[in-house]
Structures are given as C-alpha cells and as structure tokens.
Amino acid sequence: MVRPRDAVARWPASSSSPAETVEIARRLGSRLEGGETIALEGDLGAGKTTFTRGLCEGLGLEDMRLVSSPTYVLEHIYPARLPVHHYDAYRLASAAELAALGFQERIAAGAVLVIEWADKVAEVLPEERLRVELSFPEGEPPGLRRLLVFSGLRRVWGARLEALAGARA
C-alpha cells in the first residue's frame, strides 16, 4: 500500500551528550499515554539504553537504577507511571522470537514498549510505533554527539513530535 508522504511525521534532532539524549527522551516519556511502542535503532554505543533511561524518567520511574541494558535477559520490566517493558533484540535471530516474548499482549494491556535493535524485528512491530534512529554523525571525529531521527504515523505522533521540536526550538 502506498501512503502519501505526509502521512509520516518526522523530526530530526541532534544531541551533544548522553545527558541531552536523556533530556530529549524524558520529554517524550512525559507525553506517553500507554500502548505505545518505541522502536530504537542504532549501532553499539549509539545511545539506545541511555535514551530508554530518559524515557523512563519522563514516565516517572522513581528508581532509575532499575534501567539497564536487557541484552542478556531479553526483557526488563519497570514500574513507572505506566509499566515499561524494555526489550532487546540484539541476541534474537528473528522477529518471531520477539513475538514469542508476548509483547503484543503488553501493548493491549496499555504498557509502554521500548525495543532496542528494533530494525532486527521490524516486521512484527505495530505500524503505529515511533521509530527512533540513533546514529554517529558522519565525518566527525569520534565523540559524544549523536543524531536522533524520530518518525511515526502523523495521526499518532504528529502533535507530540511537533511539541518536542517546539520545546527544543
């Protein structure tokens, strides 16, 4: 199915430090209502877990020490304002394996889902997800700066991405 280009809202942002990445994610977290899927993409060290920390902070998680990479155990669950299910597809070989973790039921139950390495499992993720692509800026010496490109269906994410972009302006 071909969709008009403007059906997708997109916000390219940049962050100069992990602290700024946390702040951007915190603002997004405070605007979540439950049932959303945040699909994080990016290489090792791009800042996916850092982003998740900020998101959880915005969702009112009190004990931030709970948030860490779920690579080993595949799924972490945090008791924030809304339950946050933090998945990591790094060790998964196929999308069906993520489905087997029961994430669809979590969406239906109103939890917030955060999925690291989401590009590995994209075909089972809901169309309404928010994609966050984190990358190292090209042609710059290695450093802390990261590019963050947000994209999602305009009807779901348009207003929230505009608010985020506005808050940063």
Place this chain on the structure above:
Amino acid sequence: MLVLGIESTCDETGVALVDDGCRILSTRLISQVPLHERFGGVVPEIASRAHVEVITRLVEAALREAGFPPEAGPPPVDLVAVAHRPGLIGSLLVGLTAAKCMALAWGAPLLGVDHVHAHIYSAAMRARPPFGLVPAAEVLPAVSLVVSGGHTALYASSTWGSHRLIGATTDDAVGEAFDKAAAILGLGYPGGPVISRAAEGGDPKAVAFPRTLLEPDSLDFSFSGIKTAVLYHAKGQDAGRGAPLRPGLKVADVAASFEEAVVDVLVEKLRRAVRREAAAAAVVAGGVAANRRLRARLERLARSERLRVYYPDLSLCTDNAAMIAGLGFQLWEEGLRHDLSLDAHAMTVR
C-alpha cells in the same frame, strides 16, 4: 538439611542437591547454547520449552546421582529452593512451576530465592570435597560486587538474605561489555573467556580506553563508553555494523587494554564502596569473577585495603543450581518462609 535447588532464570537449566548449604551431592546444568546455536541465537519460546523439556529429566538425574533413584520412592528432600527472580519471566515460570510440583508431590516446603543473592552466597561455598562453608560471621558484613552477563551491581550485604543495593550499571552489564567487545573484534562468544584468551601476550597499556567512573562519589557503573571506544578504535571513524577491522589492528593489545580498563573500573568502584561502607570484607561473584586479571587485582586490593576478599570456586561463578540450593538452606535457617502461591518476578524488588 537436604535441599533441591532449581535454576532457570535465563539460558541455563540447572538442578542440584545440596546438604546443609554446602555439601554438593549432585549438580546438573544443561546449557541451551547448542540448542540456540542451531537457530542462530537465543529463542525465547525455545528457551522456555527447552527448560520444560529438560527440567524433569535433570531432576531425575540429579536425584539418581545423589543416591536417590526414583524407583526407591520419594527422595528425602527437606526443602525445594527455586530462583524466582530476576530473569526472563517465561523461563522463571518453568522453574517455579517445576519446583511447586516437586514440593507438593514430596510434601516439602518451597522457598524462592533471588538469583543475584545466590551468586553472592556462592562465595561462601567450598565447592569441592571436603565441602565446607565459610561461616557467615567471617564473611559478613561485606560489600558484594556481582559481575555477570546480566548483572553488574554493588551491595552492602549484612546477612545472606539482606543486600542493600549501593551501586549498579546505568547501561550495559560488564559481561555484556565483554560480549560486545568480543563481537566487535570478531572473537566469538562468550566474550569473557575469548577476550581473556585473545589478551594473552597483549599490551594492556597499548590503548588508553576510557575508565568511566562517573561522579567522584558514585558507585554506579557505565560500560557503554568503553564499548563505543572499542568500536571506534577497531573500525575507525566510520565505524558501523559490518565495517571491517582496521588493517594492522593488534587484537591482542586491544583485548588486553579493554580488559585492563574494565578491571580498573571494577576494582576502583569496589575500593570506593569498601571505604564508604567501612567494610572489612568483600565478595566478588558472577561469571566475570572468574576473570584472572580481575582476581589478581583483587588480591592487590585486599593487601592495600586490609580487606578479606571472597570469590566462588570457578565451577560456581557462572549460573548454577547449587548456589540456589545453598542459599535456600541459609534463608530457611534465617526464618524465611514461602508457600505455593509464590510468584516469579522479572526484576529484583529493591
């Protein structure tokens, strides 16, 4: 007191019979790695199903090895201990359900133990004949450092059942950092042993990888920065997944420098924690506690800080059920009681 222990928090299924918290009558472990290799990774559904398929056979094998063949009737098990947190929920539930069935069938009480706390307890178990137990009064109170694939945390431990979290990783677990550095360097899996092997003969000062210590008083950890630094160092500025290693890269030097930097951070954080808690003893447990560079540095720390340092026998560093049975015994002695309504929890309640 004869305790059956069950471990199924993640990839491994383990069953052990342990007498009085230290005498290991039998311990069985089925690593699901070969199973996952066939599918190219960990398959959660297969992991759960694999736990289900092997757990009763493992229980039978462990009982038989301990001298209690099933045809002789119900075994004289006094307590069934099961790791009910933290871990992958589907895997935990398989172990918990099996434990409940055994407890019900044998009329034995059931006790849930924390997998991470069991790692700490394993340092008190002398795991080889003549088995023995380092007395709690000798080890505790202590600062405990748990370092594994899934966990990196510091605790102030006052009894075998009470551990106050005083520091934790803000991103990757240290074992995971080893795994990811090994993946970047194309060394294979699991990262700990392959990095150590690759580091032999390498110069640990060749590359100045960052030591992320956070604020001067922080006991938290961050291993994301060093992972990125390894990526950049190994693959150059346009590092991306699939990018080749830089020509002429000395993998032994990179591996040794990485290991040195990680060990520096672990030792420094432990030193800070020990000073802050005014502790006379430290426990270092979990898979990374098997690392030789770390153990050598801990010996030095022990001398400079006048500290007693305890770590598990190498056979008990990685996930196993003997430590679950061992801690189950201790917690029972401390008065902890559970019943068949016990739940599994993905995270440790802190």
